[in-house]
Amino acid sequence: MSDADPPGVDLARLRTYLDRELPGTVTGPLTARLVEGGRSNLTYIVDDGSRRLVLRRPPLGHVLPTAHDMSREYRVISGLHGTPVPVPRAHVLCTDDDVLGAQFYVMDFVEGSPLRTAEQLRPRGEERTRAITGRLVDTLVELHAVDPTAVGLADFGKPDGFLERQLRRWSKQLAASRSRDVPGIDELHERLAARIPPSPAPSIVHGDYRLDNVLVGTDDRINAVLDWEMSTLGDPLTDLALLLAYSQLHTLDLDTVSDVGAAPGHPSPDEIADAYTRASGRDVSDLGWYLGFALFKLAVILEGIYYRYSHGQTVGEGFDRIGAGVAPLVALGNSALKGN
Template sequence: MTDVSEEYFRRLVDEEALRSYLEEELGPTDEFSIQRHAEGHSNETLFLTWGERELVLRRPPPGETADTAHDVLREYRVMDALQNTEVPMPTTVLACEDHDVLGSDFYLMERVEGTVLRDEEPERFAEPAHRERIGEELVDTLAAIHGVDHEAVGLDGFGRPAGFTERQVERWGRQLEWASEVTNEVREVPELDRVGEWLEANVPEEYPHTLVHGDYKLDNVSFAPGAAPDRGDDGPTNRSPPELVAVFDWEMSALGDPLVDLGWTLSYWRDPKDPEPAMSELTARFMEREGYPTRRELVDRYERETGMTFENDRFYRALAVYKLAGLGEMFLRRYLEGNADDPLYPLMEERVPALAERAVRILDGKEPL
């Protein structure tokens, strides 16, 4: 176990109960170990070794959760349905809704070997052609998600696409209301009320209906591990180009408006001209370097790949930042109530107001695409 207190870890995992359950489901083994992956900030991710198998366990955080957040069985359902599609997916193993095992729902999937671009780019991608390809792979995979025939893969009824975008605004307003029951005791963020009112008044009347991921961004995908480069007189050669091999974190997936996904992806993507990020702890900046596509270029490629047009960009980008602020307030509430062991959560007292200011800049046209 790493980067987590022993008390918090015991709230996440009853190792004996889990071992007993897995012996029934997967067969006995002499080799069993488990450790928490500390990079996530929503559902909990734990790495398991079960004999020769390397697995990943996903479960909600302990304590009360807001509304339908942290629905890991929903996440498992969509991942299982996409196993034989063009969307690159980890292999699903099992899902468990018996709370006698861990005190919550959870599921297991095979661990994917690869590289997640979170804080920095790997040295093997540090050239313009590979940087460009990272953006292309990211957009092309998003287009593949939005092109899935959801009825053919068994996801008919997975959501209600009609009215999806309106419900997004309403839902995140409720999440903020839930969080602010506690967070308003330390400070208030009135700018979020203005943003919420603007979004309610400017929801697009029409939009496409597709499968949506709900949290699609660069650090929720994995790129294939690169082969060791040959070394000549001038240094490494034959670097493997970026190949996207898995999409993770499907807990917010649904049938709905694909442009909500695109707006979310863009909210994390940096252009060289951008101001300082409102939430630096969750904002990588390496895509400001030479070779990475701009947000405008990502949008252009998405429109070519899907045949859709990214209209109402202020709405979709402001909605994304509004949702980020909602997540931040939920994080802060969990911290204030003692239900989180994440050092990011207390920082939300200052980061959420900064996000609210960013959303206002988008609405006012001061932060264009």
């Protein structure tokens, strides 16, 4: 590996692989740069001077065999290509760890920006911000309308018992991250477990659907939905609820999470839910439970980050403030369950 190679990508090995698997795709000397801001899988822009591609691979170092599964990401975007859901075209999946030390896949580069903060949205103005959010909801409706069988994803997950498994999973995550008392978190878990609603017909679920996981063009259209590592077949209302949770995080005054909901013109959670309901025709009468679960999940994620930080296992800007966000998320989750 040369000094010009970013960590995780050996350009000479990559070039040899691409010339063999995608002959003629790369024509000039390769360069690659890591896209900053990723929280899990790593994303690189690969450039030959005339064309840009994107490479996705797992984090460096040891990862669990069932985590960071490149084949799942590759399979779902390959299946969705050609549907109304905008995704990059996937070119090749490499399952040979000898090439780059881990599995990876290569897809088209798509122009656009992920919008994570209100400040990034503010220059577009109220009308454009409302339009962007409306298109984000419409794209989610389109995703949930895709027939998994028709796109080769009938066996992409196990929708039966989906909510029960999800709640168990995040409960185990919480147990593994306990290092302090978090007021209300056990009550929130108990209330969720006491009344798990029946799921609607299953759909392809993104698993982390939000504005900064899509690329928005200069024309305010959704050019691509990214970061499919948590996708599966399951309950579509979990995607909607997580989107609603992200849209109200700004009310907690936490500088470590997305505050897009504070942007002028951004629809309220109720407006987002109404737009989804009208477009999808789905019954959302149990949405309070789903929102409570989404906030429980976010609280567990932040508590896990806080646990790793407090044990010296994570370094970086902002990690020292993560822990302060857990209790407000829990309180918001318990509030969402009122009447459910």
